[in-house]
Amino acid sequence: MSAAFEIFLQGAPGLEEILAEEARDSGFTHAEPVPGGAVLKGQWTTVWRANLKLRGANAVLARIGGFPAVHLAQLDKRARGFAWGEVLRADVPLRVEVVASKKSKIYHAGAAQERIERALSEDFGATIDPGAQLTLKTRIQRDYVQFSVDTSGEGLHKRGHKPAVGKAPMRETLAALFLRQAGYRGDEPVLDPMCGSGTFVLEAAEIAAGLWPGRDRAFAFEHLATFKPELYAKIRAEAPAPATDLPDFHGSDRNAGAVEMAGRNADAAGLAGAIRFHHRALSDIARPEGKPGLVIINPPYGARIGDRRQLFALYARIGEVLRERFSGWRAAIITSDGGLARASGLPFLPTTPPVDHGGLKVTLYHTAPLP
Template identity: 35%
Template structure:
């Protein structure tokens, strides 16, 4: 396999672009450039495999196959038709086309999507006398197009299912946090393995799972398959070598200073099922408890949680009573700790009656949130 330089784009939850750029640099990528909603980078096929295997924060890894000016739908059709699709994958595989646009002058994105599908199928017909079928639910190959006011960019998705689908989640609560957002938040807190970590409203356990995988050096993609395995240029030997290398680097499952609790037994049951499916149940301390009644499990550490907010529960009155009590618990029982609370509730920062030392804007899907940091400083810690 030639080590040709390829261009990629890794989308991620908005607000995590800078931590994703750092992560991609550590994973061996070149020419890393954060953009709105993701990071551009360059590398070889080996880089592509390594990043799919090792990125905790990226949503997908998209291989850029075209970037060109356009004026109309025919320009887009011609660009797509000119590409050597038959050299990349077999017409026996199913495809899906996704299209996004910002300030695009063309009238119908649905029509442009159809033109892209037609061009791919027409190229296959010309070169192989066969054409791929469309599957919008479980396609083998995803093609992503992006239009701005002047340029058309086309990508082949090397990941397949989104990268936050690690392959172990068996149970999900009412509003589970996506794994890559949870991992990005852990990076933003500066948490390091060995530092006590507590999620006192752990739900289905996403923070606990991501933290444990980081602590045990488990590659997030080691338990799943990827779309690039279906590409004609797929190098099975290289892929097997990379997977073996990350498995050797994994640490044995031992108990970590990672603690999770939840008021509700069913939520804790979901967390237990997910940890067990990942083979990580023995690494985490779990217990059923009310956040307003717990104590800190260590003199210092990081508390991180995604409490219910109006969108999820709709009980504005009970939340208005809950947040001040939460502030009191953090003040009285967690001195020496740093607390991070992800919230879409703008009233939270007022009603919790604590001064946030940092506010980081993040998006949980389409929902705009803030990651609020509270330093619980005691007199003895003001050295």
């Protein structure tokens, strides 16, 4: 349990620095951004904590070792001699995924996967199941075979306490990173006037309350040979008591069903008393009393929901409402269409590269405090 190894925090490409920053702020002090996520060194207890505490990571991968190989026979032999039992359990089914680089002499991912699966089943006694929760990820690059275990299982956006999901939902992990990119740290009000099932305000309220996002779910690492239930129970007991003196959180939507879903999600997360949800059109939103905060909106983009030509009026109205009623508040809009964002007339700060969201490239457009 004491030997350090590399841990890869898989995140949204384009937000690697934001994810690394979150990890450092959460106690993983040496996390550094790399393409597709962030890396750090740690032990298995570090893996457990990362799964429990990090909001922006999609998965936590443990680099469990590897070896050089320049042809399939060598891969087969060395895979059969690999110390699988130090991490895996023969009684737990797993699936194997292989990515092979053209910069390696072994470039056929399917053939490499077959050799690894055969080694695992014949020499280690493992059951290979394409539908298994536990995944062994293999990357072959520059003639080196690197094994990683996906210690999360289901994606970490599945918090375990969100029963209702609306149309075109944004994953919780991506919402958390966008909140951080917009400067939110848990000490100010947040309002989402097109809240759908409530993802942004729920994430914001959980951050303010200090709740661990993985508190209500299970993880794949619980089925590894390295898992120690008693030690894990002690780590879970380290979670702080939720803060009670929270800023105000507001969500509204013109769809009554969405507001009902958002309320159910807040109940399930234990945050029903912290968030006010309203059945309300954008034009009817009012500035909450008290100090200013962040208005964050994920409106239709036109690519899937709505007609783009009709959306220019919507974005213009968003900008008009925010400029008229939210002086001193910051505004953030997530969209795949820069033309629509500019139609709002809001004074956006320079943007960062777009991020994948459901097959689209979306960008966070955000402002300094509005005049």
